[in-house]
Amino acid sequence: MSTVALRADGLGKRYGKRFALEDCTLEVPAGRVVGLVGPNGAGKSTLLNLAVGMLAPTTGTISVLGGEPASSPAQLAKVGYVAQDTPTYAHLTVGEHLELGARLNPAWDTELAERRVARLGLSLDQKARKLSGGQRAQLALTLGVAKRPELLILDEPVASLDPLARREFLQDLMEAVAEHELSVILSSHLVSDLERTCDYLVVLVDSRVRLAGDLEDIVSSHVRLSGPRDAGHPGELVTARHTDVQSTYVVRYSGPIADPSWTVGQLSLEDIVLAYMERRTEPAPRALEVAR
Numbered sequence: 001m002s003t004v005a006l007r008a009d010g011l012g013k014r015y016g017k018r019f020a021l022e023d024c025t026l027e028v029p030a031g032r033v034v035g036l037v038g039p040n041g042a043g044k045s046t047l048l049n050l051a052v053g054m055l056a057p058t059t060g061t062i063s064v065l066g067g068e069p070a071s072s073p074a075q076l077a078k079v080g081y082v083a084q085d086t087p088t089y090a091h092l093t094v095g096e097h098l099e100l101g102a103r104l105n106p107a108w109d110t111e112l113a114e115r116r117v118a119r120l121g122l123s124l125d126q127k128a129r130k131l132s133g134g135q136r137a138q139l140a141l142t143l144g145v146a147k148r149p150e151l152l153i154l155d156e157p158v159a160s161l162d163p164l165a166r167r168e169f170l171q172d173l174m175e176a177v178a179e180h181e182l183s184v185i186l187s188s189h190l191v192s193d194l195e196r197t198c199d200y201l202v203v204l205v206d207s208r209v210r211l212a213g214d215l216e217d218i219v220s221s222h223v224r225l226s227g228p229r230d231a232g233h234p235g236e237l238v239t240a241r242h243t244d245v246q247s248t249y250v251v252r253y254s255g256p257i258a259d260p261s262w263t264v265g266q267l268s269l270e271d272i273v274l275a276y277m278e279r280r281t282e283p284a285p286r287a288l289e290v291a292r
């Protein structure tokens with residue numbers, strides 16, 4: 001079994017003149033629940049579509065569980081994919097979805113699929129178009145899990161769900177991860193959901209990977225520093241704000257801050273992700289200039 005879920009090297013995808021994903025170099029470990037977060041249009045779906053072989057790279061390479069995406073039946077069987085808006089076939093019943101799953105997937109787990117559907121209270125003869133958004137998402141998750149992939153890729157699976165349905169969906173996902181030793185890559189705009197669910201995070205902004213790492217390391221290695229205006233700061237600058245007399249920096253730094261003129265503030269995961277998103281609007285060289 002591969003120890004790397006996804007490896008990208010100089011990966012890029014261009015539509016016309018514009019890169020939807022650019023210079024993406026990334027190594028995501030297997031056996032983890034990985035969150036992919038970024039603003040609208042950042043390139044999240046593009047990266048996930050490249051990972052499942054629905055798109056071909058313009059530049060660079062990508063491998064998933066050590067293989068080229070969609071390069072063989074064995075590779076296809078290893079990766080489950082639930083696309084954005086958790087698509088199902090409107091005119092097929094829940095039962096027909098399970099039959100289709102059984103026919104298309106060599107490692108299909110009938111018992112698991114039927115057990116999940118029964119637990120969710122879905123009736124086998126109900127047409128998908130008559131399910132609620134949350135039920136459809138759960139059906140799509142059931143199909144993804146019962147395929148028994150090594151890696152399950154979910155593109156914004158909870159976007160249309162209410163908070164309770166979202167929580168139930170994510171709990172179900174976590175149970176599936178614990179029961180079936182599944183690796184998961186999950187995209188979402190909701191950092192609080194990712195914080196509850198994931199142990200590894202990738203932040204994508206403006207088509208580029210801005211941050212990737214263990215969730216705990218990310219939180220413990222960023223701080224907010226406030227001090228006299230334009231005082232030099234330790235670590236790598238993420239954002240800088242200034243008043244006439246004071247500068248406030250978000251920096252990547254985990255060492256001790258000995259200088260008493262700094263006030264040190266802890267950051268939540270959401271603060272950190274937002275700081276990386278904000279950084280895109282601030283040209284980095286100028287920000288560094290100011291920081292000196």
Ligand SMILES: Nc1ncnc2c1ncn2[C@@H]1O[C@H](COP(=O)(O)OP(=O)(O)OP(=O)(O)O)[C@@H](O)[C@H]1O
Binds near residue numbers: 015019020021042
């Ligand atoms: N088929 C396409 N043709 C042209 N441009 C595209 C196509 N698909 C995506 N793009 C562009 O590529 C960029 C990245 O899109 P992508 O769907 O990967 O972003 P995303 O991070 O998933 O966004 P969202 O959070 O809104 O779903 C966007 O600027 C988008 O307009």
